[in-house]
Amino acid sequence: MMYRIHMKVFLYHLLAIVLGILAIVPFLWMISTSLKSGGALLVVPIEWFPKEPTIQAYEKLFALTGMLRSIGNSLVVTSGAVLVALFSSSMAAFAFSKIRFKGSGFLFMLFIASMMLPSHVLFIPLYLIMNDLHLVDTLFALILPYTFKAFAVFMLRQQMMNIPDAYLDAAAIDGASLFRSFITIFLPLCKTALATLAIIIAMDAWNDYLLPLVLMTSPKNYTLPIILNALSGQFKTAYDLLMAGSLISIVPLLVIYIGAQRYFASGLQIGGVKG
Template identity: 50%
Template sequence: MNHSKWNVKLKIIWNYFLACLIAIIVMIPFLWMLSTSLKSKGALMQIPIEWIPQNPTLDSYRMVFSRFPFLRAILNSFFITCSYTVVTILSASMAAFAFTKIQFPYGDTVFKLYLASMMIPTQVTMIPLFVIMNNLGLINTYPSVILPSLFRAFAVFMLVQQMRGIPNDYIEAAELDGAGLFRIYRTVVLPLSGSAIATLTITTFMESWNDYLWPLLMLNDKNRMTLTLALNSLNGQYGTEYNILMAGSLLSMIPIVVIYALAQKYFKEGLMAGGVKG
């Protein structure tokens, strides 16, 4: 009996050991980022390496803001990401409502086209889309990054699956009460799709916040750049001043990590729904 008790204890210790080992592997680059961001330029190239900065300073954080319109980039990122997410949800939920609750002619065909479009990787449409945006004179404007959210096939697909589960009786009952379609959409269907919409909101927010390639093609004016582009541009200008780069990287991560900690559940559901990855 005593023997097996020890066995159980050893097993728990072993499990914690493994869990901590992986945590160390995951966290070391982040701790290195934090440590570097608190160093002065001179301390960067110290050999042997200073694991913990001997003279910690917040200068790098000050320099991020003085050498680049970084505050502007933060605001741009928030504006673009929020608009992108709201447009995605509105457009996709309206389409999903029409597909599932209004039996309109050729609806199934259109839906199949939507599904087929998911097969085309974004790299294929990127060049013509660049040309279209250029011809519309939208390069270096916020709409060039926000407008593509009008059509997000995956979001429509996910919401169609959710809305199919809403009984048609509810719709008919509301219709008998004299509610118009927009009222049914707003007061019956949207609330009943709450969890799917929450999941979609969070995954879309994360994707848009971290997006790189499309904004890179669209925005090259410093004052319009999102955070990822700001970091990219800092990297181009101050490629060796890692204290500044690490301070900027750390700042860019904070909002997403906070949202994750608050809404873990929806991240998990997003993961299951179809592999939305950053």
């Protein structure tokens, strides 16, 4: 019996090691490629560790017109998207979970049903709306669509459904308004879900390519994914520059994840809690 248990644990660990290697190998290859010169990329057999590492790819990358600006644009859009999505979605979740009004259940199901729509089918109506608001070719046009994200509303509602109504009643007795109760009581109690959603939304906004491609017309407003895609040509691709740019694009997300990883695993389980 003990032999079977030890063998099972061993196989689990072996599987985890194999999956870990499969996950880290592409990352190591990106680092290796970014430190090679253009000619070293075609060397056979493949060099995992370049004999003469160079940062030439990074120097060329930052010398490109618009590279630093695109990083700044992506930081602005990502920060704005996270703030807008978390605040608006948490307010909607609070309303759906703690405020009783007629048709709330139907409205919530209708709201959640929007998650089934592919984002691509919304590009044309979204462009028309942004054009009517005179927001096309502005960074705010990339932030506004993150208002009231359905997935965020769902996760936060599930979290708030597990918070006893007694907190809200006690705050009302003390004279606190609904908004004050929301800010001072419910948001702090939802910090795990908020941290998890911040990571997910930041990844989505930072890596988004199609929405900026549709709404941005001026190179000065391009985000990092658009600039990186320009490195891949029809007949030739600068793989050293592309890998260097990809590594740079990973760094902010890696910092965010490391800072909030203790909330991430538990936060992902919130959506499965029955409210």
